[in-house]
Amino acid sequence: MTREYLLFRLSGPMAAFGDITVGERRSLWDAPSKSGVLGLVAGAMGFTRDDHDALLDLDATLGFAVRLDSPGYPLRDYHTAQTPTEAARKRLHKAGASTSTRKNDLVADDLNTVLSERMYRLESVSTVALWQKPDQNADLTRVEAALKRPVFAPYLGRKACPLSAPPRPRRLTCDRLLTGFGAYDAVEEVTRLALKTPRLDSARVWFEFEAGLTVEEADAKEIRLRRDGLRNRALWQFSDRREGRLEWSDIPVGTAAEDAA
Structure with missing residues (x-):
């Protein structure tokens, strides 16, 4: 079954998609969080932190996956x-x-x-995929337009972490999630060459469970819990979310077509 995905790339000199934080140490996950990426999307769409219903709607209607193109390297800031x-x-x-x-x-x-240790990832690059969950109503066209012309400046987890390049969103109709990542790379090849970045041979892909990707769920090599499902933005409350791991390589694994802008 084919599905429409919205793919875009997040890169920056510094990124900070945080783990559960208690006390003075602000630790990180190894991959961007769903709540952090949807916060970036919400800001691009013009939602404020007080738009509780709109933020919950994004979390409920959009499935989330991320490919770690370049994990970068860690930095600890004594703050x-x-x-x-x-x-x-x-x-x-x-x-x-x-x-x-x-x-x-x-x-x-x-x-x-106040003293704290804040962890960052330097020179990290990730490719994100969003899609409409089953029985939900998500407007990927609107999200794509917002990422091209954001209302609020996007950043990678913290305001001190701006993007190093525009996210370059594209809607692609694909039969598999991994196909979508490969198709996105193909249409963005000119950008890769212009930036003189190496071709990606393999990478980890983390994708949301119970979001309609039944084939990918059966192929998952690992399943883990992340507490980044939004419950209450005003109170900074999040719920556990299951995600699975796939291995991506630069091999055609299906069919894809780019959607009209």
Whole structure:
């Protein structure tokens, strides 16, 4: 059965798609998270963090897969920042002042220093695939248009991590997920040559389970849990999501056709 996929590439000098964070250490997964990528998509579409229903709709209607083209290498940042004490923050609020920005925060008369370790991936490149889940209604054409002309600047997990190149989204109709990745590489070959990046021979592909890809689920070489399914953005609550691993290589594995813009 053929399916329409939206594929695009994420690359940057730094990326930070975080793991579950408790305390001072901000660790990472080995691959971009669904919640992080859909946050990038939501910003491109003009959704704000307060658009709770719109964010939940993206998570519920779109399936997610990512191919690790180049994992990059790790960087640990010893991070310090000043924040108001709770008492100082209450005094600011009582006086009618806002603490919604760092500039407003630092007006406080009593500051604490917060220490943390923040992990990043340097020079990482990933190719993302999105598709409509069964019995859902997702507008991939709208998502594609938003990624081409984003409302809010996209970034790779944290605002300090901008993209190094446009994501270059393309809608492709394919009979298999892996076929879609190969077809995307074929139509983006000119870009690869212009950037002088090496041809990809093999890579890991992580894809969402229970999102309609029954053939891929049967072929999965590994299954793991990731807590990156959105539950409540305002409270930073996420649910577990199963994903499977496939091995991609530069070998034709089916048929694909590019959809009209």
